[in-house]
Amino acid sequence: MVPSQAAARRAVSGAGLARMNAPSSSPATSQHYALIPAAGVGARMGAQIPKQYMTLAGKPMLLHALETFAAHPRIDHSFVVVSPEDGWIDALLPPALLAHTTVLRVGGATRQDSVFNGLQAIRAQAADGDWVLVHDAARPGLDGVLIDRLLDALANDAVGGLLALPVVDTLKRGDDQSRSQDTVPRAGLWAAQTPQMFRYALLQHALEQARQQDRLAAITDDASAIEMLGLRPRLVEGSPRNLKVTLAQDAALAEFFLKGPHA
Numbered sequence: 597m598v599p600s601q602a603a604a605r606r607a608v609s610g611a612g613l614a615r616m617n618a619p620s621s622s623p624a625t626s627q628h629y630a631l632i633p634a635a636g637v638g639a640r641m642g643a644q645i646p647k648q649y650m651t652l653a654g655k656p657m658l659l660h661a662l663e664t665f666a667a668h669p670r671i672d673h674s675f676v677v678v679s680p681e682d683g684w685i686d687a688l689l690p691p692a693l694l695a696h697t698t699v700l701r702v703g704g705a706t707r708q709d710s711v712f713n714g715l716q717a718i719r720a721q722a723a724d725g726d727w728v729l730v731h732d733a734a735r736p737g738l739d740g741v742l743i744d745r746l747l748d749a750l751a752n753d754a755v756g757g758l759l760a761l762p763v764v765d766t767l768k769r770g771d772d773q774s775r776s777q778d779t780v781p782r783a784g785l786w787a788a789q790t791p792q793m794f795r796y797a798l799l800q801h802a803l804e805q806a807r808q809q810d811r812l813a814a815i816t817d818d819a820s821a822i823e824m825l826g827l828r829p830r831l832v833e834g835s836p837r838n839l840k841v842t843l844a845q846d847a848a849l850a851e852f853f854l855k856g857p858h859a
């Protein structure tokens with residue numbers, strides 16, 4: 597059973613519920629904000645600089661997502677979360693992006709800390725019924741087609757959801773000798789992508805709950821916190837072009853998609 601709007605509302609703290617009914621958060625006027633966690637160090641990439649600033653298809657990786665959101669008519673504003681010590685962002689943001697993008701120097705120890713801190717930082721601007729699209733800076737291949745697909749699929753959804761890809765490979769569970777010990781049934785399995793899109797109050801409440809239960813560090817995406825409330829985020833088909841650039845070999849594939857025809 598898909599949780600009802602009532603279940604989603606019940607999941608929001610009382611104070612947040614009052615704000616969800618504020619005029620500015622009515623479905624007709626809900627804002628759509630991009631929140632881009634970009635405070636990582638890219639350890640698995642093994643690069644000399646944080647991977648979000650590596651050049652891909654002629655520009656820093658982070659710029660691809662920022663420009664995509666800025667160009668999209670249904671995204672009202674972007675907030676990019678960087679480390680307080682970040683020495684890169686100010687030099688790379690072109691003037692044309694400054695009107696659509698706010699830098700938040702509130703990055704934390706983990707991706708979820710950075711997202712939580714980013715939500716806290718925009719509390720005064722975001723109405724509780726506004727949509728927040730949390731998108732990894734490490735996914736430069738996001739395009740307007742995927743954004744529209746997500747917005748259209750979730751426009752009237754009581755919970756929210758995320759881009760994801762159905763798993764098509766057979767999955768093996770390896771032992772400590774890198775030998776396959778069993779096969780994980782792939783039916784019904786999806787590989788989560790981003791954006792992960794939820795109403796501000798629900799997402800803030802879910803991450804706050806995870807933090808209070810000391811479970812924030814254990815989760816690796818935003819939808820996990822929503823699931824912990826007993827809600828079921830909608831899975832919306834993403835695309836291979838929306839891969840996360842994690843390992844060195846991912847960069848060439850990402851460049852292929854960025855330079856090639858839109859898939």
Ligand SMILES: Nc1ccn([C@@H]2O[C@H](COP(=O)(O)OP(=O)(O)OP(=O)(O)O)[C@@H](O)[C@H]2O)c(=O)n1
Pocket residue numbers: 632633634635636637638639640641647648677703704705706707708710711732733734735840841842
């Ligand atoms: N403390 C952190 C860690 C990650 N991120 C962001 O979350 C996204 C996904 O994280 P990941 O791909 O793991 O990036 P890194 O943490 O930089 O990579 P690694 O784990 O290899 O260090 C990235 O855009 C990254 O910048 C963040 O904002 N704050």
Ligand SMILES: C[C@](O)(CO)[C@H](O)COP(=O)(O)O
Pocket residue numbers: 707732787788789790816817818840842
């Ligand atoms: C959010 C995410 O991109 C969904 O697949 C993924 O969980 C991020 O993981 P990371 O280890 O922080 O890159």
